[in-house]
Amino acid sequence: MERHHITALCMLIVIAVVCTLAGREFLKMYEPDEIIPGPGVTKVDNLSSYSGDLAGTISDTKVYVLDSGKPGATALVLGGTHPNEPAGFMTAVVLTEHAFVREGRVIVIPQVCSSGFTCTDPLEGYPQSYSIQTKSKIRSFRFGARGSNPLTEWPDPLVFLQYPSGQQLSGNEVRNLNRSYPGRPDGTVTERVAYAVMQLIERENVDIAFDLHEAAPEIPIINAIVTHEKGKDAAASALFTLESENLQFALEMSPPNFHGLSHREWGDRSAVFPYLMETSNPIQGRLRGVTNEALVVQGIDRKYFEAAQIGSMRITYDLEGEPLARRVGRHLRGLQALLGAYMESTPEKRIVVDSVPEYEEILARGLGDFLH
């Protein structure tokens, strides 16, 4: 064997090793996150029960039902609409693993855009996962992409024509679940997921629904509740409650002419009172520095601190950052306040959820204390 053959062979071996290691990392993203149903969960179903085409695909996802067995309202909580917004997902996980429903019923889908958890967004340098120490072990959760995995519906069109409005959006938005409602059974994979959610809302007679999100600290709509016009009074009432607990939320109205969004289409096309909540997540921001697992969990970023100091930020940002526990705490407290306000306006439809950690409690004890 000549020398150049040996060089080529070595190169091939190195390439094979690199590809194997990278392939393992790639495939790791297809391993589902462990979500351990708590004592409040009475039934575990799949989203494909509401739209059969999803069965057996990476876009099918678990639906957890927490039913008190007593009459009352039904609430739907969606986490993971955008899998790169972990506070929404983790809030749904805490509810699934920890909450107990005393009156009415809560349906939780922690990873509604489940294929989006199998990849990250290109060029963002996001970590593939992040870890949380619980009482018994360290648990790892995938950090996903904003939209569905491109492999599920390759290629993206140049222009996304939203169905049925015909509204034009940039091509990659075709994989954004929160532009795809009401969806259709024979549409793209993302539209089929949206359709299944709409079917669930109809069939389960959902009264109040939450879509949990996060946004970059510099985005105007953070620490906010977005409401359809029919839910605005309850939202304003909830905001009063939250403010009395020193939790500031901005109230935003759902634009009627911006189609495909959960708070718009759910509200227009069903009887549900829809709410979308946003927290402030530095890893999504353009100003961020080092992008790693610590930024997901601790939310501390020097660049945002500097921006806050020179007055460029619309939110208070200090050295404590925006930790995941605080973001989850805000979502949980916002959700409870909205449920309370809903019951005030609709006293005949009660919904009482126990064992949901209080905001201060989750800050003091940490997120892991409320996970198995």
Add this chain to the structure above:
Amino acid sequence: MKRTSILIITAISVLLIAATTILFPQSKPKFDQPVLITSAGQSADVTIAGMIFKRANVQAKAIPLAKAADLEGVKTLVVVAGFSSKGLGAAGISREQELARVQSILQEAREKKLKIMTLHIGGKARRGNQSDDFNKMAAEVASYLLVVKQGNEDQFFSKIAAEKKIPIDLVDKIVDAVQPVAKAFEK
């Protein structure tokens, strides 16, 4: 003698003005019903303002996109200042159209000699370049300013109040705005 008298009178006048300013800092006007609440910037804070008035037991009609014609029969115009892109989207108008609408209704209110109460309750989220044009426009013509402190950390509203001699109340929280509103409409 004449010169001494002038000096004494001048000194007394200065003392009286100073005492009045200290003891009665821009005394707050009393407001009358019917009340129209409108937005300056189309933020959903107008809904929250409606809740404040409800809790203060003051009847008020909220029309976020109120026009000059809506002032017919109204005695107090409440302007809730703060910009929201989602709100403008919901209203289906541009920022420029909203600026023109606000300018027009404020102009009409002044011509009708209505009292204007300006509320800023959205804190930092309703400050910054996009909001401050609306904030300034609504604050400068107010008969009374009611502001949640978080939106006044840079003294934006306090400076306008001092410059235009407008009475101002700063409150810690939105819920704290209920009492000053109730008081402003007390008979």
